[in-house]
Amino acid sequence: MNEFDLIARYFNQPALTGQPGCDGGVVVGIGDDCAVVSVPDGWQLVQSIDTLVEGVHFPAGIDPVLLGWRALAVSVSDLAAMGARPHSFFLALTLPKADTAWLEGFCQGMADLAARCGIPLVGGDTTRGSLTVSLHVQGIVAAGSALRRNGARPGDTVYVSGTLGDAGGALPLVLQGASIEDGKSTSETALLTRYYRPEPRLALGQWLVEQGATAAIDISDGLLGDLNHILRASGCGATLNSDALPLSDALRVVYPEDQARSLAQTAGDDYELCFTAPASAIAESESPIPVVAIGTIVEQSGIRLDGQLIDLAEGGFRHFS
Amino acid sequence: MNEFDLIARYFNQPALTGQPGCDGGVVVGIGDDCAVVSVPDGWQLVQSIDTLVEGVHFPAGIDPVLLGWRALAVSVSDLAAMGARPHSFFLALTLPKADTAWLEGFCQGMADLAARCGIPLVGGDTTRGSLTVSLHVQGIVAAGSALRRNGARPGDTVYVSGTLGDAGGALPLVLQGASIEDGKSTSETALLTRYYRPEPRLALGQWLVEQGATAAIDISDGLLGDLNHILRASGCGATLNSDALPLSDALRVVYPEDQARSLAQTAGDDYELCFTAPASAIAESESPIPVVAIGTIVEQSGIRLDGQLIDLAEGGFRHFS
Numbered sequence: 001m002n003e004f005d006l007i008a009r010y011f012n013q014p015a016l017t018g019q020p021g022c023d024g025g026v027v028v029g030i031g032d033d034c035a036v037v038s039v040p041d042g043w044q045l046v047q048s049i050d051t052l053v054e055g056v057h058f059p060a061g062i063d064p065v066l067l068g069w070r071a072l073a074v075s076v077s078d079l080a081a082m083g084a085r086p087h088s089f090f091l092a093l094t095l096p097k098a099d100t101a102w103l104e105g106f107c108q109g110m111a112d113l114a115a116r117c118g119i120p121l122v123g124g125d126t127t128r129g130s131l132t133v134s135l136h137v138q139g140i141v142a143a144g145s146a147l148r149r150n151g152a153r154p155g156d157t158v159y160v161s162g163t164l165g166d167a168g169g170a171l172p173l174v175l176q177g178a179s180i181e182d183g184k185s186t187s188e189t190a191l192l193t194r195y196y197r198p199e200p201r202l203a204l205g206q207w208l209v210e211q212g213a214t215a216a217i218d219i220s221d222g223l224l225g226d227l228n229h230i231l232r233a234s235g236c237g238a239t240l241n242s243d244a245l246p247l248s249d250a251l252r253v254v255y256p257e258d259q260a261r262s263l264a265q266t267a268g269d270d271y272e273l274c275f276t277a278p279a280s281a282i283a284e285s286e287s288p289i290p291v292v293a294i295g296t297i298v299e300q301s302g303i304r305l306d307g308q309l310i311d312l313a314e315g316g317f318r319h320f321s
Numbered sequence: 322m323n324e325f326d327l328i329a330r331y332f333n334q335p336a337l338t339g340q341p342g343c344d345g346g347v348v349v350g351i352g353d354d355c356a357v358v359s360v361p362d363g364w365q366l367v368q369s370i371d372t373l374v375e376g377v378h379f380p381a382g383i384d385p386v387l388l389g390w391r392a393l394a395v396s397v398s399d400l401a402a403m404g405a406r407p408h409s410f411f412l413a414l415t416l417p418k419a420d421t422a423w424l425e426g427f428c429q430g431m432a433d434l435a436a437r438c439g440i441p442l443v444g445g446d447t448t449r450g451s452l453t454v455s456l457h458v459q460g461i462v463a464a465g466s467a468l469r470r471n472g473a474r475p476g477d478t479v480y481v482s483g484t485l486g487d488a489g490g491a492l493p494l495v496l497q498g499a500s501i502e503d504g505k506s507t508s509e510t511a512l513l514t515r516y517y518r519p520e521p522r523l524a525l526g527q528w529l530v531e532q533g534a535t536a537a538i539d540i541s542d543g544l545l546g547d548l549n550h551i552l553r554a555s556g557c558g559a560t561l562n563s564d565a566l567p568l569s570d571a572l573r574v575v576y577p578e579d580q581a582r583s584l585a586q587t588a589g590d591d592y593e594l595c596f597t598a599p600a601s602a603i604a605e606s607e608s609p610i611p612v613v614a615i616g617t618i619v620e621q622s623g624i625r626l627d628g629q630l631i632d633l634a635e636g637g638f639r640h641f642s
Contacts, residue, residue, distance in 0.1 A: 027365055028467065031554070033402040033538060034369040034460075036467050039360045044348055047443075048355040049411040049457055053450035081354040090370040092413070092455040122368075129374035130451040134413040136370055139355075146349065146357050217354060233352070 007126045010103045011091060015111035019120040022087045022140055026122050035122040037088060039140060045087065046146055047138040048078040054131035063179050064102045066196040067133070068109025074220070075135040076117055076200040077271040081218040083147040083209035084139025086119035086202065092134040094127045117202060147205065151214040152234035152276040156297040159282065161204055161272045161289055163248035164223055166194035168267020169255055190250035198271040203288040208275055211282055216275035222266040224303055227274050228312050231301065234276075239304045240295035265305070328447045331424050332412060336432035340441035343408045343461055347443050356443040358409060360461060366408065367467055368459040369399040375452035384500050385423045387517040388454070389430025395541070396456040397438055397521040398592040402539040404468040404530035405460025407440035407523065413455040415448045438523060468526065472535040473555035473597040477618040480603060482525055482593045482610055484569040485544055487515035489588020490576055511571035519592040524609040529596055532603055537596035543587040545624055548595050549633050552622065555597075560625045561616035586626070 011017075012030045028036035039045050052071050054060050072089065079086055091110075095102075114121065119137070170191035173182070180196055183189030201218070208216060215230045223245070231237055245264040252260055276297055284291055303310045332338075333351045349357035360366050373392050375381050393410065400407055412431075416423075435442065440458070491512035494503065501517055504510030522539070529537060536551045544566070552558055566585040573581055597618055605612055624631045 028469065032470050033399040034367045034405070034467070036365050036367050036403070036462070038365045038464065041362045044357050044359045045366065046355045046357050047411065049413045049444055049446050049455070051413045051415055051446045051448045051455070053415055053448050056449055078354040082357070084355070090368065090457060092370045092372045094372055094374055094453055123370055125370050125372045125455075127372045127374050128377055129453060132415055132450060132453055134370070134372070134446070134455040136411060136457040141357070143359065146355070148349065149353050 007098050007103060008124070010107050011121060011124055013107065016107065016114055016121040019114050020118045021120045022085060025087050026120060029120070029122045030124070037122065042143055043140045044143050044146065045138050046079060046082045046084040046141055047136065048075060049134060049136045050075045050078070051132060051134040059174055059177060061177065064105035065109035066179065068106040069113045069197055071133045071135055072110050072113045073198045073200055074271065075137040076113070076119065076202070077198065077218040077220070079137055079139035080201045080205040081147065081216050081273060082139070082141065083145065083205040083216065084141045085206060086117045087138045087140050088120050088122040089138065090136040091121060091124035093124065094129040094132040096128065096131060117200060141209065145209050147208060147213060147216040147275070149215050149217055149230045149233035152230050152236055152297045153214060154236055154297050154299045155278070156214055156276040157279040157282070157293045158227065158238055158240065158274070158276055158295040158297060159291045159293050160219070160223065160246065160274050161201055161291045162270070163246045163251065164219065164270055164272060165251050165260060165263030165267050166191050166248050167198065167269035168263040169251050170195035171267070187250040187253040190248065191254060195269055198269070200271065201273045201289065204273055204291070207288050208277070211277060213275045213277040213281065216273055219268065219270050219272050219274055221268040223274060224265055224310055224312060228303060230274070230276065231303065237298045237301040237303065238295050239298055242306050244292060244294040246292050328419050328424060329445070331428050332442055332445055334428065337428065337435055337442040340435050341439045342441045343406060346408050347441060350441070350443045351445070358443065363464055364461045365464050365467065366459050367400060367403045367405040367462055368457065369396060370455060370457045371396045371399070372453060372455040380495060380498060382498065385426035386430035387500065389427040390434045390518055392454045392456055393431050393434045394519045394521055395592065396458040397434070397440065397523070398519065398539040398541070400458055400460035401522045401526040402468065402537050402594060403460070403462065404466065404526040404537065405462045406527060407438045408459045408461050409441050409443040410459065411457040412442060412445035414445065415450040415453040417449065417452060438521060462530065466530050468529060468534055468537040468596070470536055470538055470551045470554035473551050473557055473618045474535060475557055475618050475620045476599070477535055477597040478600040478603070478614045479548065479559050479561065479595070479597055479616040479618060480612045480614055481540070481544065481567065481595050482522055482612045483591065484567045484572065485540065485591055485593060486572050486581060486584030486588050487512050487569050488519065488590035489584040490572050491516035492588070508571040508574040511569065512575060516590055519590070521592065522594045522610065525594055525612070528609050529598070532598065534596045534598040534602065537594055540589065540591050540593050540595055542589040544595060545586050545631055545633060549624060551595070551597065552624065558619050558622040558624060559616050560619055563627050565613060565615040567613050
């Protein structure tokens, strides 16, 4: 047995493989040529693959506990955006050497998020090379009910969940190597927590399917850029009211008002949901997490913020480096 | 639109996304937060993730056409080993820069294999970093019929398909940077082709399910090591007859007899299937590709080759570097 077989054992532990997933959906887990999974009759599988590269999507030297959580959370967020229930996931991990302490931390962070979402690890591959984490996640939806990007219609209201800009507000600290405990105030710590420990909005996504939301996306690259994906797929535009964008107290404490608003518009990594629905469909007080109306879908293409047409080439895209 | 969005467009082409897969199984392909797939009632999904790292699993500077084929073939081979019909696949590609000629070659090689297997690309992620190819592949099997590793029983016959050791025989040339056309004889070219263009044994795997094979694995790390995975999972051992191992004419021409036999026993990368079945179940003349009996499953653990107990720590495992 070589060192990478040993690493594989790290992942074949009940904290990761023993999560319930969708009941009875895992027929064969880790240990054969393939995993075997089942999907209930009348349901469909919703699937996504995401790669995080050291120095591009997360800082070199990141606490492995935080990386394990964040990598899985970012992937599961795609399931939330489709309104899916988590089913199971695969991990392809490339790392320079077998570092026991690092692996223990990484597995712990990943297991914490897996337990929170009830999603089991069912397969993977471990290889030697530059630190790279690829995750394939899957969930289930009743056939035909997945929340797509292409269903927004003029007259729909545009909503977002939670607060925006917090993770982006943490980025200057992250780039300096700060971990969560390096926050110099409760506000900084709150922002750093948003960056390092995003929470996939699974309950919201599933609730939106029931309410008849017309389109949804998770905000990974910034509100304006991600909303634009919905608009292009749906063939329409939007008018937004900047005063309506939800800002956290922490963001307002750490940043002047104008910078806080700018972060809320264009910074990514918050993994809140942006979605559209007829206003009559969404009883905001009944949502599993706070949601707020920020604008309206219109026929004319583009995004108008407080009446001004936004140049999307200018903002909306941002990566770690 | 940044350069990596452009790359994503390379993969959203009909040669890759337009393969038939399992009819009607792809509900939503590339372009949303997730793909949506369906599985016919009474069937299960068989899934695997594999990563290939430059310099570890393939030589730096490899012809991208060959890499595209080989990467997908190696992954689909896991589906063959489970007896599955191909459904669809995901690509997570990390590469140092957007090199158009390289991407065209890579897509062409991958599309050639995708067309051969009828497996469509349904999603992916493209990131910047060291060249790394992760593939998630999935196929379908009638519920409960997947070929596992753990079903071998004493008295079963051990079989292999095709010929063994050919890809391993090409390895010294591969390590010198040889591509297929660098073979100095038809025999060398034949061995290099086996290394660079493996053929997933899909038809054989599906036939084995129908015949009632008891266990199967694809030979990626070498016959003895991979058979040992079946034996450990099944709690039994095997006796093998080295004269029965199928050697190609090409391997016999390039290598002396004893080296050729050694390669057939321990070299990997052939992606033939090793499987077990009651001898009465397998009519060798009716197999979609040649298969041959090489031994018998016994109660006593371990592998005995011509009566000699094999030390598996010594051979059976080999990687590119």
